[in-house]
Amino acid sequence: MEISQIKEDISISYISALCAYSGISYDIIRHDDDSTDGILKKQIVLGDGRKYNAELRIQLKCTSSLSQYTDNGNTISYKLKVKNYNDLCSPSTTPVVLGLLILPESQEEWVRWSTEELLLRGCMYWASFSGEAESHNKDSVNVKIDKKNVINDSTLCDILNKIAKEEWE
Template structure:
């Protein structure tokens, strides 16, 4: 597996990182190589919670449209890290421990409905897709 940070050109198209994995995959499958493009976001705003999902307002309709496009070859996901409001609480470390506060959630918006909002879209991320 490999991970790379995207350059300015890809970042302008909503891609902050790319992950590539090569077979053999645990569950088999037809593909022997898989790419994934990732849009990374972090916020100190508390997420909405409806029991099964966290909500996040993704500013910019163009960014939302990039992530929901079904016409791209390489899959894209949105990863949102919900941070504590106080930056001093984001991370702590000792010789024995590295602790990051809170967690990130990921979602694929491929094929999602268009939004009529002009400033962005509220995205609902399954709580089960935490890491």
């Protein structure tokens, strides 16, 4: 298996595990022509008791290469393919975010397991580009991701709650 496929599978495993833990359904999209790798779904009960089926699309990327990203302290700069960037900028009825998993440089550090635990080392960050102007670059766009935007079980639920309350961007 090529290294890019391994990274793709690890990013799917990362988001799938967080969703499972949070009670969020994660559907993998087989054909991601619109830069959607998966859809997160959860029924949210609003304050007045109404139920709302919230959905979020996600484009997953994974890197361990310092040639693809730079940690700037409070932000991360990442070279995203222009096609993906433009897809993420396009208006949509279902919100979409980029999920960027940053793994350690050494492949041997990515996954560790024992009979007691499975450890996946790295951190996933999210960014939304909805409403941004499309890029006319040829190959890639250097995007900035705020390091406060960590994807974990609570941030996924917070995002879906905002979508349900119609408070999302």
